[in-house]
Amino acid sequence: MGTAFGFSLRAQDGDARLGEIATPHGSVRTPAFMPVGTQATVKGMYPEQIRAGGADMVLANTYHLMLRPGPERIAALGGLHGFMRWPHPILTDSGGFQVMSLAGLRKIEDKGVTFRSHLDGTLYELSPERAIEIQLLLGADVVMQLDECVKLPAGGAEIERASRLSLAWAEQSKRAFEDAGGGRSGRALFGIVQGGDDAALRQRSAQALVAIGFAGYAIGGLAVGEPRDVMLRMVEEVTPVLPADRPRYLMGVGMPQDLLEATARGIDMFDCVLPTRNGRHGLAFTRFGPINLKNARHADDPRPLDAESGCPAARDYSRAYLHHLVKANEMLGAMLLTAVNLYYYQELMNGMRAAIGEGRFEAFRHQVEEQWARGEQGDRSGGPGDPTGA
């Protein structure tokens, strides 16, 4: 406790960056992947497991927690870190993304957004100021400004309006954060670049945010329906505008491939529900690419997902058993595959960090992609999935 927020850039390899974020609850090695703990829990994971899997920081959702159990309640209980038994760094989103997906249930105005709870229909107001207040009540180490995220494809006028509103909210958020003394407690506020799939708008948004000045910069409103190459192009357009001495966070992205590509383009932080959500639905991310445990070909396969993994769930349980658990809709299947996926994501981040530090990021990236493409074809361990096996 006690260390103020800061970012140290340790090494750079092409545009890929190795760094470390200091927070009041410990440090975060970057590039970093943050598991998503929507309702103050990463679904199906014990907190100790999340840590043992290699995560330095988790994300929690302002929208969900403001509805239930309520930020004032969490504050009275001593804050989110103790509540969810995660004494390490926490980033909270602003609630904007979730509110925007409520479609018919919400109304956006300059002063903020009014919406009805998806749980019980209660009317809530979320202003830039209230979003800051909630996140400070939760006790987040990194606080995000309220923004408006537009689903793509969208019209140019709509994108521009939302981007403009997000910028106005950015200013208000910074003022509210400073007025509340957020920085004095060592916490940090991040601004969020918007602008849809319009590169010029994205750059103007980034420039304006930098002029306001934030401890870190997020790129929001991507992976919301646009093609993958558009997403990556937006990242490429925006990162040069952002200051090198501040962390860059690509929100809600993505697949393992996206982590490689975006890190190559200078991104430092990620969060995404894909490893946890896919784990609950029977999909494992591995060194050999994704493996769908629902597939009947695993039913008689005694091999673990990855005999060389340091993850007990990947190393110690047979595919046959995982297949059975997934087919039978057993909790343990979701628990094991979530653990497998979070571990693999962190292993990938570890690999990227080591490679950047040693100036071999491109080689590492090609090696990983090649292993994904090859799958387990090179594997001669003789499982029933391999007709040539002993």
Next chain:
Amino acid sequence: MGTAFGFSLRAQDGDARLGEIATPHGSVRTPAFMPVGTQATVKGMYPEQIRAGGADMVLANTYHLMLRPGPERIAALGGLHGFMRWPHPILTDSGGFQVMSLAGLRKIEDKGVTFRSHLDGTLYELSPERAIEIQLLLGADVVMQLDECVKLPAGGAEIERASRLSLAWAEQSKRAFEDAGGGRSGRALFGIVQGGDDAALRQRSAQALVAIGFAGYAIGGLAVGEPRDVMLRMVEEVTPVLPADRPRYLMGVGMPQDLLEATARGIDMFDCVLPTRNGRHGLAFTRFGPINLKNARHADDPRPLDAESGCPAARDYSRAYLHHLVKANEMLGAMLLTAVNLYYYQELMNGMRAAIGEGRFEAFRHQVEEQWARGEQGDRSGGPGDPTGA
């Protein structure tokens, strides 16, 4: 591995018995509570956790496993112990109980029962011989005879017919078990006393089973709708008929109170879904009696369920957090409360075993019941649930 089944009676206190069962996969301290691993997994629990919670033996369900993934498949994979990563003793039921609850989907004949899978409607036949075959394929340490379990209340003729059929199946089961060499591998076959709520019929059933001769004797067909005192009276009527040197297993019972009462009447083994099922539904069993975490009074309570428990789930997480998880229907809530309940059940068994060994079972029982009745009223730890607290 390698030790043949056996039972040693270590001490007796009143009718309560302290003992130890030897099996090919290790020993079981009795009185023993077996967590239920219906589909080759105790719902929401890692195998290591089940062990750490104090369980010596788990139960798995023949009915569920014969449908999915299939006993031949599990045998080809090396058996249930490896499949579910539980290298310790396993008891399997015969499938009779589950089949009987299929009502309209099944047909009972002398040769066995024909039923349709609740999963896909496939027609299956379960004979006494097939039930043995399946359990030997699974690799169970303790195998149960096929029986017919009648839901109570039921007519006398119906109870008598089912009891008679169960006895005929008991003989066939023993022959099948011997023909398959089940005993040579150190495994044991248990007979099951039936007879509904008819004490005389129960006693005749027990006598006939003893005449056939089994390694252990179960009392089945209880906790199926009859009043609790009837259940306990049936146990009282049957246990004197059973040989003292064989373990006695009361199937599918029960609540913590039932474990005390039935142990007092000479029962050595229990299984029940209540600790796991109730855990998934927000109910915790504790030294202070059951605590319903759904109740809003826990929403602001920073206290753990039991600060003095050796169970991390009971000791380290606040009631406020558990309440939140349960209300939000989060997996971690079910995981934690299942762990709390299984731990408490084993703590209770431990306490009973120690008390029997020291000849103070009745005192222990009164002490436990008194603590349940008192609840936490004597607790002055100052939580918000306690208006007098500091």
